[in-house]
Amino acid sequence: MKKIFIFILFFYILVLLQTSFLIHFNIFLSGFLGGSLILIAIFFINLFEKTEEKSGLFLAFFGGFLLDIFSENLFGFYILILMVIAIFIKFILKRYVRAPSIKRF
Amino acid sequence: MKPPLSFKIGIISVLLVALFAVLNLTGFSKEIKNFFYLISSPIQKIFWEVGERTSNFFEGISETKNLKKENEDLKLKIQELEVEIASLKETKKENEFLRKALEIDLKKDFNLVLAEVTGEDLSGDILIINKGSRDGISKDFPVITEQKILVGKISQTYDNFSKVMLITNKESAFNGKIEERDYNPPTTSEVPAEGRRVEGGLESQPPGGDWVPIEGVVKGGGNFKLYFELLPKDKEIKEGESVITSSLGGIFPKGLLVGKIKEVKKSDVEPFQQAEILPIFDIKELKNLFIITNF
Numbered sequence: 157m158k159k160i161f162i163f164i165l166f167f168y169i170l171v172l173l174q175t176s177f178l179i180h181f182n183i184f185l186s187g188f189l190g191g192s193l194i195l196i197a198i199f200f201i202n203l204f205e206k207t208e209e210k211s212g213l214f215l216a217f218f219g220g221f222l223l224d225i226f227s228e229n230l231f232g233f234y235i236l237i238l239m240v241i242a243i244f245i246k247f248i249l250k251r252y253v254r255a256p257s258i259k260r261f
Numbered sequence: 262m263k264p265p266l267s268f269k270i271g272i273i274s275v276l277l278v279a280l281f282a283v284l285n286l287t288g289f290s291k292e293i294k295n296f297f298y299l300i301s302s303p304i305q306k307i308f309w310e311v312g313e314r315t316s317n318f319f320e321g322i323s324e325t326k327n328l329k330k331e332n333e334d335l336k337l338k339i340q341e342l343e344v345e346i347a348s349l350k351e352t353k354k355e356n357e358f359l360r361k362a363l364e365i366d367l368k369k370d371f372n373l374v375l376a377e378v379t380g381e382d383l384s385g386d387i388l389i390i391n392k393g394s395r396d397g398i399s400k401d402f403p404v405i406t407e408q409k410i411l412v413g414k415i416s417q418t419y420d421n422f423s424k425v426m427l428i429t430n431k432e433s434a435f436n437g438k439i440e441e442r443d444y445n446p447p448t449t450s451e452v453p454a455e456g457r458r459v460e461g462g463l464e465s466q467p468p469g470g471d472w473v474p475i476e477g478v479v480k481g482g483g484n485f486k487l488y489f490e491l492l493p494k495d496k497e498i499k500e501g502e503s504v505i506t507s508s509l510g511g512i513f514p515k516g517l518l519v520g521k522i523k524e525v526k527k528s529d530v531e532p533f534q535q536a537e538i539l540p541i542f543d544i545k546e547l548k549n550l551f552i553i554t555n556f
Contacts, residue, residue: 232284
């Protein structure tokens with residue numbers, strides 16, 4: 157539980173950074189796909205987690221929720237995309253990959 | 262008995278769909294967004310300012326070799342502009358005097374509301390500012406910088422915040438025209454009749470107020486790009502000419518600066534010419550914006 161809260165706070169700060177700080181720099185850094193910082197974070201979190209744990213999915217939901225708040229599209233757009241990505245990664249890891257996940261998580 | 266996995270997945274997805282339906286169809290998402298903007302706004306303001314300063318710092322380093330030349334060019338341009346301003350001030354006084362004499366209404370100044378930029382929307386080309394419907398802002402109000410440069414218009418209002426659709430947004434389109442070059446105030450004996458066409462090209466143009474403005478549609482191309490379309494093919498358009506808003510269409514008040522022509526595209530198959538406009542405002546430098554509430 158504590159881990160999820162810490163990550164949610166981390167995502168919140170990432171979104172604020174993305175919308176206010178990174179805009180001043182290269183277009184690429186500020187994200188060619190909206191919140192690409194969070195996208196990368198979700199990708200790696202789900203990659204390195206054990207496939208049985210569900211916290212990666214919750215984080216994808218909250219990450220998407222935060223991104224939706226700060227964007228103009230239909231609400232739920234980023235939630236759907238991130239959750240699909242998280243589920244997809246877990247699925248692939250479970251079925252086809254045998255690499256050990258990092259024990260720290 | 263523990264419910265099977267597919268059942269749990271079904272319940273979760275139904276709940277998600279219900280959540281999205283509620284949030285999108287009712288106004289609830291606006292309340293949530295407003296709440297989040299409210300609590301994030303101080304942090305975002307700090308980030309925005311820090312970002313501005315950092316980016317200026319790096320730009321200063323990378324641009325050093327150009328700075329000196331740019332400085333000299335700008336000083337020259339300032340001198341030219343100051344001369345022009347002096348002559349225009351005289352014309353303005355004359356204009357006001359004549360208007361009073363003929364009892365035409367004096368041009369009203371705009372009512373302006375000051376707002377600060379707190380961040381940019383993730384979908385691009387939309388800014389978030391810290392004034393909303395509680396401050397008297399409604400949809401479609403024009404937004405300008407302190408120098409009367411057009412930035413965009415209000416696309417959505419929340420209680421304490423609003424979203425500004427930049428003119429570079431793909432959905433933004435309005436009428437613009439090319440500003441008169443080499444403005445010479447017409448002498449009193451030569452007031453031009455309305456609608457008199459100028460024959461010949463730009464070079465043979467007589468001095469005076471005979472310039473027929475070139476009108477077109479300014480459309481945003483996303484990613485801070487701006488295009489000038491539906492331009493008549495027989496007029497010649499030069500790079501560096503300024504584009505201002507025209508009074509057609511009523512979307513924006515006339516006379517606001519939009520940008521400068523960057524590249525002209527003319528093809529034999531197209532019925533119109535097209536040009537790319539370099540916006541004068543720099544998104545990284547925007548901090549204080551004015552919203553026009555009456556026009």
